[in-house]
Amino acid sequence: MSTVLEALNSALLTALESDPRVYVLGEDILDPYGGAFKVTRGLSTRFPGRVLTTPISEAAIVGAAAGMALRGLRPVAEIMFGDFVTLIADQVVNHAAKFRWMYNENVRVPLVVRAPMGGRRGYGPTHSQSLEKMFLGVPGLKVLAPSALGDPGALLLAAIADDDPVLFVEHKLLYTRPLLQAGQGDLADFTLESGGELFPYFVLRPPYPPRLTIATYGYNFELARAAALELMMEHEIFAEMVVFSQLSPFDLTPLFDSLARTLRPGSGQAHRLLTVEEGTLTLGWGAEVAARAAEAVSGLRVRRVAARDLPIANARPLEDAILPQAQDIVAAALSLV
Template identity: 40%
Template sequence: MERVVTALNSALRSLMEADPSVYLIGEDILDPYGGAFKVSRGLSTAFPERVVSTPISEGGLLGVANGLVLSGQKVFAELMFGDFTFLAMDQIVNFAAKSVSMYGDRMEFPLIVRCPVGGRRGYGATHSQTIAKHFIGVPNLPLYELSPVHDSALMMPQIFQRGEPAVIFENKILYAHRQYESDQIDDLYSRRCLDDLGEVVMLETGEKPDAVLIAAGGMVPSCLEAGRRLMLEAEIAVDIVVPYQLYPFPVASLASVMGAEPILAIVEEGTAGGTWGSEVAAALYAKYWGQLQSRILNIHSEDSIIPSARHLEDQMLVSSDNIVRAIADAL
């Protein structure tokens, strides 16, 4: 069984092998440590000139990444925790994203910022946030989320090809999770793609769905568990749509899904207030208002910082329990 961290590491390795202009820059990424979450393990040994380990300087390292891009490289910049992206916000938003268009002619900017996000590791308030909502709506800054049902080796080159800087959020609990290689996810769910590029994936039971969940990669384990429980405990069939791209949300790819489901719910680990889900709901309402069967549900974590103790985390972070309850109540 391949784990997500291994699949991601292999994807980075194959990209660096195939293209000598690909760099990886970040903190503590050299062997033998290989990064705080081991994503870069082995890469500094294989590509010593192109794996750049930096001092603890998040803003500075993103600046260096930007400068490498100007000198013709394609760059992965790893931030050890998503919470630290705020230290690098100027370089990401004011330099990388704006450079695409603020000089008149479009400038290609192949930069991918990778950052681990999310709770359930007990790291507490400054190492556990789900931060996508803080980046939504920046022109020329598409957002993505690592997923166990998407192939990173296919997704990453597509992102570089778009020529815009991007941020990939990687939910920490996924690293040790199984990477689904087969289209048969388990005995209940199978996978099919809703678009040509394989970016929007549908996990389905084969039954006519009573509810459809929209969730990014980090929520896939919770959604699969909730779907299984709803089926076994209440014979409620739940399909799950998993977009790789969070923003701009690929709203057109959901055309085949809309209209058939009594309940549509957006699930995310992010806390209440200015959520990714509200952005997705707004996009869906605008495009599919006439086809919607009912109000879209937004399922998210509570309006709170992320506490450290396990039981306190459990009280405020979204779980499969929350999803089961929300869907059962809505039906």
């Protein structure tokens, strides 16, 4: 069974094979090591001239990628730990994401920055964060996150084919996860729908009318799914799940459609939305989703499940208490319905 890691690795190989403009650059990505999380394994052996190992210089890596993109190449840069996106912020915000608009559409900046995010591996405060929320809403930048649904490799290829800069957020725990198949395993009880032009979203519809919609992305869909199964089995509460791969710019139409289904006609009850993310709660992805949903759907009740507004601790019990767990999702759902 293929994993998310294999899908991403194979997509990078495909990109290098099919387009001589594609370059991959980052720290420690050469074989035999093949990258800190092995997403780039095998690439440098096959394409030694277009897989470039770099010094520990995140700003220069992403800045160089922007320059390469301006001059006709299609670079894919790896940031070893997503926590280090703070070091690339100027290059992303004031350079790569600005150029196309600032230069009046004279140029395109087709670059992808891959960043392994997320905790739950005991890496402590500066190697476990989910910092993508800091880049949501940056004009000119797309933020994407694969999950175990659909084809993460196809999502990465779509990011590489895109003419705009993309921050591609990979949760570390996703790498070893098998790709999910509709109608099988955990998904057996749900009808899987997908849509979206370039970067798909997924809707998992329960067998009975839903009482709430859970919106999430990336690895945290694994937790949301476990929670939804528990809500169904233990509490007979059916949740519909909407899983996004495009985080920014926000396009929440499938969520609004789902929320419309969470209301029994004539019940006089509220629509119910539960957002789940691993970044810190305050000013997070869920906050923006909730605000937009409240503007689009009248009579909305919302709960957000996210990390506590604390640095992530190294000790397991502390990390578990700080990051959202499936039980937190269940509890939030029960408080909502």
